[in-house]
Amino acid sequence: MKEKIEKILEEVKTFHADSKEALEQFRIQYLSKKGTITELFTEFKQVAPEMRKEMGMKLNELKNTIQDIIDEQQKQFETKSEGKTDLDLTLPVDAMNGSRHPLSIVRNEINDIFKRLGFVVAEGPEIEDDFHVFSALNFPPDHPARDMQDTFFVTKSPDVVLRTHTSSVQVRVMEQGKLPIRIIAPGRVFRNEAISARAHCIFHQIEGLYIDKNVSFADLKQTLYHFVQEYFGEGTKVRFRPSYFPFTETSAEMDISCNICGGEGCNICKHTGWVEILGCGICDPNILKACNIDPEEYTGFAFGMGIERIAMLKYQINDLRMFFENDLRFLKQFENA
Numbered sequence: 001m002k003e004k005i006e007k008i009l010e011e012v013k014t015f016h017a018d019s020k021e022a023l024e025q026f027r028i029q030y031l032s033k034k035g036t037i038t039e040l041f042t043e044f045k046q047v048a049p050e051m052r053k054e055m056g057m058k059l060n061e062l063k064n065t066i067q068d069i070i071d072e073q074q075k076q077f078e079t080k081s082e083g084k085t086d087l088d089l090t091l092p093v094d095a096m097n098g099s100r101h102p103l104s105i106v107r108n109e110i111n112d113i114f115k116r117l118g119f120v121v122a123e124g125p126e127i128e129d130d131f132h133v134f135s136a137l138n139f140p141p142d143h144p145a146r147d148m149q150d151t152f153f154v155t156k157s158p159d160v161v162l163r164t165h166t167s168s169v170q171v172r173v174m175e176q177g178k179l180p181i182r183i184i185a186p187g188r189v190f191r192n193e194a195i196s197a198r199a200h201c202i203f204h205q206i207e208g209l210y211i212d213k214n215v216s217f218a219d220l221k222q223t224l225y226h227f228v229q230e231y232f233g234e235g236t237k238v239r240f241r242p243s244y245f246p247f248t249e250t251s252a253e254m255d256i257s258c259n260i261c262g263g264e265g266c267n268i269c270k271h272t273g274w275v276e277i278l279g280c281g282i283c284d285p286n287i288l289k290a291c292n293i294d295p296e297e298y299t300g301f302a303f304g305m306g307i308e309r310i311a312m313l314k315y316q317i318n319d320l321r322m323f324f325e326n327d328l329r330f331l332k333q334f335e336n337a
């Protein structure tokens with residue numbers, strides 16, 4: 001038996017596995033339940049008592065040597081398989097291929113400017129009821145915006161609609177009753193309009209709402225002026241034209257000096273030197289009342305702009321449909337934006 005053990009010992013010492021599988025084969029051959037070592041331990045039972053100590057030690061030495069060989073060679077395969085791939089799976093997703101859609105880029109930039117002024121982002125459902133889209137916002141029952149031509153109805157009575165503006169989010173925030181309020185509501189809106197270079201049945205808005213004690217039209221002007229300087233560059237002029245919205249009184253539309261020709265006059269501004277970018281106004285007291293806010297104590301302003309319109313001006317895109325076609329030749333131009 002002694003010679004047998006020594007012979008095996010010599011054999012295993014020269015063993016070198018060239019694959020993980022070969023190493024596993026080696027382990028099975030020697031250390032498994034039916035392997036060589038088990039067989040030797042069975043034989044060991046017949047060893048004469050005076051030889052037992054020596055044989056026992058030899059046998060254990062063999063077993064340990066085999067185990068050491070396996071452990072040692074296993075390590076090599078582990079390091080090899082780790083080094084096999086060049087992919088770093090811990091890299092953040094941004095490092096992978098792909099880029100943001102121009103509308104997302106513009107939305108994020110606008111959000112950031114208002115966030116720095118203390119506004120927080122609020123969100124609400126795209127499928128809304130009549131109350132949040134129209135009634136609470138002072139739309140008379142026969143207002144044309146409620147008409148089938150403008151609004152997509154999901155069900156009639158009760159009126160469930162696709163929101164036509166994100167002002168519905170403003171109503172939801174006002175309903176919560178936590179004052180003061182300083183929110184922006186970016187999101188997708190839907191209007192039943194024929195698709196053309198200038199209009200689409202789906203587009204995106206960012207609306208803002210600020211309600212506190214002593215909020216005035218001057219605060220509205222200063223906030224929007226700051227936004228324009230940040231987004232379109234210092235020196236961009238603004239002008240306010242009187243307008244009408246059911247939910248604001250006083251209402252205005254805001255133009256900026258054309259960012260393409262600098263106010264000289266070009267095709268984009270139709271040679272007027274000005275382009276319209278948003279609607280705004282002081283919240284009508286009826287709106288505050290509908291949401292249980294006391295108009296004697298609180299006042300507020302609201303504004304709303306189309307993200308597509310801002311993106312078209314910023315990047316000189318002349319067809320709104322481009323944003324929805326997902327043509328890679330178009331999208332790739334914004335990879336580094």
Ligand code: PHE
Nearest residue numbers: 165167279280281302303304
């Ligand atoms: N909700 C208006 C629209 O969709 C925009 C707006 C918002 C106007 C807030 C004034 C005040 O056209």
